[in-house]
Amino acid sequence: MDKELMMPTEISIKDKKKLMKGNIVRAALFARSKVVEVMTEGHDRYYLIYYKNSLIYGEKLTKITEGTFIDKVFHEGIILKAPNPMLPTFIPNLNVSIPNKNKLFSELQSHFSLQEVAYIATTLDSFFEKNQLIGMIDKIYFHFKRSGKFMKSFQVIRILNDFAPSLKSAKERFESYEYFSYHDFYNTSSLPDILKKDPHYIELHCFQNRLNPENHKFLEEILTKQECPVEVLLLWLERVEKLQNVECVEKYTALALRFITLEQWMLVLAEANINPFRVLTEAKTLIEKMIAKSNNEKAALYLFTFLDDLPHSYETILINIWENSDPKFVFTHLDNFLVLLKHLPDDKKTIHIEQKMLQLAVLLLEEHDLQTVRQKLIPIHETVSHLKVIEMINKMAELEEDPDRMMELGDYYAEFYQYDKAIDCFFWEMELQPQNPIPVLKISKMYQQKGMVKEASEYQKIGAQLKHNQQVG
Structure with a gap:
């Protein structure tokens, strides 16, 4: 749909x-992040x-390093590109303060569980040295291990192993004998059972496998219980766009x-390549209200993207838009209007078309040379033939090549x-025929049309004198 x-x-x-x-360029969802x-x-x-909708940290970056969390999110997450209307609702607060980097991890521990802090550390590898983050996660792991919380220590070593798969010590601990029973639990238990023990893991797992129907449904249930409607919608929109299966639109x-x-x-919906005029019963009423309020151009912008896939019932709306759109708007969106014309009945295409094409030609001639205008009007001529305006432009293009017919071109x-x-044309003719009063009088008339009274009067006098000389002679 039109970005305007x-x-x-x-x-x-x-x-x-x-x-x-600044302006948000894009944003991406990746599970809880x-x-x-x-x-x-x-x-x-x-x-x-x-x-979890809390700003963790941020910095200015000149580039995104390959393999970092930010790089991963923009490749594997659900992306919103500006100027998507959901962006203001996707971001919790549009006035943010970046936390103190030196105090960041101590602050995080006062707001999140240690397991969450371990995971959050893996999202910050564009701003901190990876070894520093590994050391932080290691401390959390050993804290749980020393406290006898083996399930928690297993969950953290899994996070570390995923974050640094080449780290030999993390891999050995993750695959050690003492954690065999936990591996079995995760491999054999149902999603609801794992959720009770490790909600963070299950959300991440379901998100990464969200196109799987079971994972998608379970993740949506989790997000619904957490009252995350934006995330629920993004999941649905991505699924519809990728699978080309528009379902449950009303819901x-x-x-x-x-x-x-x-x-x-x-x-x-349009951003997700879903035609709102096919799936929303309310869409037609909304467009009709725009037309009733003379917001024809706004209505047109909504419709342009889907002109080739509109229900037949929109024909009257398209006729209204064509008949009532300002010529400047038609000129700006000429390609779209050419498509629109193809969907109108032949008897409706010609309504007001000569007047509109005249206004359009005027705008084109103000910005382009004659040959360019002729080229721009060719698609219109192919859509609606026998237009007087286009015939005139074609004639002018021919006259431009004949210096002996500048007077006709000027007319x-x-x-x-x-x-x-x-x-300019009449001046050319005046120089060729210095005793002929007609081009001089035409120049006078042009200045009169421009509101240049003094110049018009001067050429009127010259023309009258030339006319008198002809009569005397």
């Missing part, structure tokens, strides 16, 4: 004592890491309308309100 309908999502970032404003990429007014790129529309408008939801320019170009 969508606004950028602005965000303010306070980094130490520096306050910056989110990554947000921001382009500041100074053209710096900031990356913000969230966990997810009701969910979406809890926090965004119907207009925004239509834009969201055509005058019909298109191109008075300066007409004056």
Whole structure:
């Protein structure tokens, strides 16, 4: 759907004592985590890491290093690209302060469990040395081990092994005999049973395998219980887009309308390549209300993407848009209007078309040379034949090649309100026929049309004198 309908999502970032404003470029969901990429007014790129909707940390980065968590999320997560209308709801707060880097892990331990802190550490490898993060996770592992909490220590060593698979010590501990029973539990137990013991693991596992129907359903149930409607919608949208199976639209529309408008939801569906005019019964009524309020151009922007896949019942709406759209708007979206015309009945294509094409030709002649205008009008001629305006442009293109017919070309320019170009043609003719009053009087008339009274009067006098000389002679 047309990007003109969508606004950028602005965000303010306070980094130490520096306050910056910028726009969100894209964001991505990865289980409990989110990554947000921001382009500041100074053209710096900031990356913000969230966990359970809490901002964990962020910094300016010149590039994303391959293999880091940020790189992984933007390849394997669910991505929202600006200017998606869901971005403002995806980000909990659009005014953020980046935490103190030196105090970060001590602060994290006061807000999250140690197992969560271990996982959060793995999301920060773009900002901290990997060995530092490994050391942090190791400390948590040994804390659980010394405390006799073997299930917790197993969960943490799994996190470390996934984070640093080449780390020999982590692999040996993860595969050690003492953890065989835990491996069996994870391999043989049901998703609900594992959820009771390790909710973090099960959410991550289901997210990474979310296109599997069982995992998708279970993850959606978890997110629904956690009251995460945005995440539920993103799961559904991705599934529909990838599997090309639009189902349960009413259910997810009701969910979406809890926090965004119907207009925004239509834009969201369009971003996921879902035709809202096929799946939403309310869509047609919304467009009709826009037309009734003379918001024809806004209605057109909603429809353009799906012109080739609109129900037949939209024909009257398309006719209204064609007949009532401003020529400048038609000129700006000419390619879309050419498609629109193909879907109109032949008897409706010609309604007001000569007048609209005249206005369009005027706009084109103001910005382009004659040959370019002729080329731009060819697709219209192929869609609607026998248009007087196009025949005139074609004739003008021929006249332009004949220096002996500049007077005729000037008359055509005058019909298109191109008075300066007409004056140039009449000047040419005046130089060729210095005793002929007609081109001089035409120049006078053009200046009169331009509101240049003094110049018009002067050429009127010259033309009158030439006319008198002819009569006397």
